[in-house]
Amino acid sequence: MSDTTKKKTMVADVDRNLYDFKKAEKDVEKLASGLTEDIVRQISAKKHEPNWMLEHRLKSLKIYNELKVPNWGPDITDLDIDNIVTYVRSKTKMAAKWDEVPADIKDTFERLGIPEAERTSLAGVGAQYDSELVYHNIQDSVAKKGVIYSGIEEALAGPYAEMIKQHFMKLVPPSDHKFAALHGAVWSGGSFVYVPPYTTVDIPLQSYFRLNSPGAGQFEHTLIIVDKGAYLHFIEGCSAPKYNVANLHAGCVELFVGENAHLRYSTIENWSKNMYNLNTKRAKVERNGSMEWISGSFGSHVSYLYPMTILNGEYSKSEFTGITFAGEGQNLDTGTKILHNAPHTSSVVNTKSLSKSGGIGTFRSAVTMTEKAHKSKSSVSCQSLMLDDKSRSDTIPLMDVRCDDVNVGHEASIGRIDDEAVFYLMSRGINENEAKTLIVNGFANPISKELPLEYAVEMNNLIRLEMEGGIG
Amino acid sequence: MSDKLLEVKNYSIASTDDISILHNLNLTINKGETHILMGPNGAGKSTFGSSLLANPAYKTTSGSILFENEDITDLPTDKRAKKGIFLSFQSPVEVPGISLYSFLRAASKNTANPLKGKLFRQKLNDTLKNLDLKHEYLERDLNVGFSGGERKKVEMLQLLMLSPKLAIMDETDSGLDVDAVNIMLRGITEFQQDNEKGLLIISHNMHILDKLKIDKVHILVKGHIVAEGGSELIDEINKTGFVRFETQEGGNNV
């Protein structure tokens, strides 16, 4: 017994060597720390953006100054906004060939395996380094179908400017919360995707976000419009090296899923453990459309992350599959929100949460059935696994039902690795750590099997590394 | 032909998403008769039983159902039940919030000759004893937390209390121990005493059948009735299974 306890306490930190490499800052221009109207005007001026965008930024700044930080969720008092350098930009132009990307940045993405993945399994790739996109490319065959995948700032100066204006921060208004307002004021970079009606994009598009600069913020905006009858799988990856100062990520993702359209949005978030990840993601789904979220949260010091689906058309559907792994020094508050706002809509939520080495994992959700949600159904299931007795796991679901002919179900469970299951596997000749690793992988399996293969492998490796630390 | 109880004519049904399940079935049960519907797993036996009570999971695509010579094809579930058709569910549903007692009271009010007050309680007590069911089950929520055997007994309790004209029993004996099977047999035999009533037993399990009076056997394979006959069919299936019927059906399809 005591032997086991000892092992548990010796579980090592995740090996983040893969992600934790820094690049010296060179040829960069930085704006002064803190957030003033001046800074916002400077950001806007550099981008040569339309005037409505500057107005939007200034309005957002005003809202930002009026709103308070949330009185719920993990503590963020250590995040001093005056110490966030809101704008950091490499003096380089966006490239469409990796050869044109500056060598040190290109090396970063090579080490993360992005160009390799693009060659083998992706239809298009966007790469953002700190505040700006450094690379954006889409396969010719996909582009020929009329699919648009480009930097959002670039698109703002092109033929889709009006479409962007109609959708930009309409799902996530700056008034939504303080960090949405911050995003509205200082957003920079991000991708724009438009999939024309009845077009299927067979292989995924991927955007990768890398935050290299210490003490910086990343505020990219992703806008995806999947027109009626179309299909898209979009993958988002994030990472950063670890610094001793706080970094902030307050991105915003807005997804519009048209009638009979289907969007699958996968994220593997692996920010370093000094990151405050206050990201906002929201999707609106029209009649008979369907939205699928796959969300893996492994990194960050503090996370507030609740991708929301608004089921706005009859028979629209949402499926959310998520896993959160909270290790040492991490306080990850994750979950989802679903608003059923039309008849015959349905939602399914399946989440798994693991806590170890003093990590805090919180699952938070809200399912709302409005007066219009006749004959709608929702089922939420969340399971938490405690890997030692130093960690914490909380479950905070909420159900708001304002319609009688609906069915809303919720189930949650919490516990540790079942001793009997370990015993059973050991009785078949498997050693204790291997048995536990098998069980934890089995616990995470319903989620990892939804991930693209290379991410599933990566996730299982992360879990294996955590568990192997126990032998130490 | 005033002794016809149930007559199913050219009856086809499909699921609500239009997958056809039963094809052109014909079957007549007269008063006083006991029929057996047999077939391999997935043949559509339970679907047939359930559709006789207008389960909203299925829709009739052709044909008709007559009950005591009245066309009931378009009647909803509760109206059919009130006419005197009873379905004993293969897996009775848990209904939290309704006690077994309130449920029995409400259901018995809808029968042809509802028992009142003391007579109702008297019959209830006798039937409980007969089925070896404890009185305290009455206060528990309908089927909630009941074991498989208890649920089957509670279905039998309802059958005997409601005393319908036609009882459809779906896999009544599956998953029961010997004692429980004997109790169920007692219930079925009691029901058979009345020669105004009819019985359709759905089964792929033979244990219960050799102890009962049986008038006719129908074999259902892949949604078709492929053979009909007397209890000799049961003996054959006991020995050789459904192989002969399955190949026969497969031949039809080619």
Add this chain to the structure above:
Amino acid sequence: MDTILNGNNIPVLTWNHFNVNYKQIQLYNRPDDKNNPVITGDSTGMHIKNKTSLDNFLISGNDAKTASYIIANASITKTITVNKDNSVETPLIFDMTLKDNDKLTALFDIILEENSHANIIVSISSSANAAGQYTDLIRIHAKKNSSLTFTCLQLLGENFLAFNNAIAYVENDAKVTIHHMPLGGKTALASALTDLHGYKAASEIYADYIGHSRQDIDLNYVTRHYGKKGLSEIKMTGLLLNDSKKTARGTLDFHHGCKGSSGNESENVLLLSKTAKNKSVPLMLCDEDDVVGNHGAAIGALDEEHLFYLQSRGIDETSARQIFLDSAIARLKNLLPQNLAAKIDTYDKEVLCNESL
């Protein structure tokens, strides 16, 4: 001047715009109206006195302000001490009948000495259309190997504000069962907090309600596990009719060190009206790995499968709704002694206007 306070505070906050973090209420500061509880039933081996005993007994709940208000306002104060090794099956009943426009505040301390067992019921009622305010706080100290079943039946008139509070400190091998029936009142709040400190300490919290007319029901139940091998259950069951609304918070809170504990929380809400509204927040907080916690909630209308089963027995949809209500009434009556069950019949007729039985 009235006191405005936030009652039924949720132990961990969530999004504010759903309005579930607390319930704001306004309470009178005028003196209580006179009331003498009628005490019936079996008080063998118990000692009842008209003052409190657990004033220095610390249980830090989520509602310190509510507790202070009740302690400051209470005109009825009682201590019920159940003697060591004393065991009573039949209930001891405190029955309070309030008049129209009454204000009443009650504070009960219940002490269970070692190996004692008791069954105590507090019943509060008024005429069906009366107005007024009733608040209470029941403080329970269950010592080693004792057990208590405490039932609170609230049948106040349709313009009452009612707030029932219970807190319990549970020692080794002791068990406290709290059953709330907040059936009356325009605004009906109920809260219970059980602290399982002892080894194998146990608690069960049940709430049964029947939301009707424009009733606003607000529940907050918390079990905190501190001791090893604790066992807890929180179960809320109800129907919502007419324009009623209900908010339920249930929290299982596993503290560090409560190894081997197990908690279960469940909620079942049947919505029987298009205009009824329901909010549920079932929390599970866990700071210990060696525990088992489960919660489940089911909210909605009769589902198709259930309805088919009932219809296959000749019960149409309208009757199905009726028998759910009848079953709820019958279940509550079964839990109460005869004289209190009769009050439920009156409530069924006069408040729910249900003539079917």
